[in-house]
Amino acid sequence: MAQPGVIHIDETETKDALDTPWNVIVFNDPINLMSYVTLVFQRVFGYPRDKAERLMLEVHNRGRSLVWSGGHERAEHYVHQLHSYQLLSHMEKSS
């Protein structure tokens, strides 16, 4: 209950919250070839072959992998790119 003379302000989204990074997650798919997923990571993110293969194996073995983290607009761009290669992916706010 609010006390007289005390003003309560609802929590609003602060700059920190707006700056919270977004994660781009890729999910495993039994159909997409491992070599194809590796190539897509190289094409979309410009990752070197070793990193692309490591992330691909993480998707394959763990079912998902965080492949990129950063600003909202870039995250949206990367999800768009990944969908254009038919990879199952989405973006979520970093916790």
Add this chain to the structure above:
Amino acid sequence: MNALRVRAVNQKQLCISGIDPLMAVCLQELPQILELRDRVRARLFPSPTTDDAIANREWQESITPELRHLFVSAGEAVARDLTRLKPTPRNANCSSITFPAAHRSAWMSALNQARLILSELFGVDEIDMNVPYHSLGEAKGVAVIKIDLFGTLLHRLVQRELNSRPRNGRKRPKHKRQKRS
């Protein structure tokens, strides 16, 4: 299938050779398979988030039509290329096809779309991909054979590009011409 090969004819053209009769038949079916893409919209056009209904709706309205156009264009380019599929002169059991190197991404997209469409339509999962075809029943077994065949060709195209890229992802340094003293 061991004879299947992707090679550059020149800087502007690629050739797929060693296409056996089964692969040739499946490739001829590729355009019809791609026409079924709207029956598997959830897989080909997924949402970008799990919990933001507004963002997902905006995505479906603005991005999905663009992606669909991209997928359709890739399929049309491959369908046109497939009209050039012809028997190899010295081996009537094999066919080959030459197409613009600029269509390589379209080929990858079309082959991958077809694999995903077939897997969704026939409920193919990871286990199905690892058991003998005949144990799956006729319809699903044939679908898995096509998924495998398209996968073999897609892998050849992918390997060709992976092998042409430097492992560290950086561009190869240009060799400086050394001055002669």
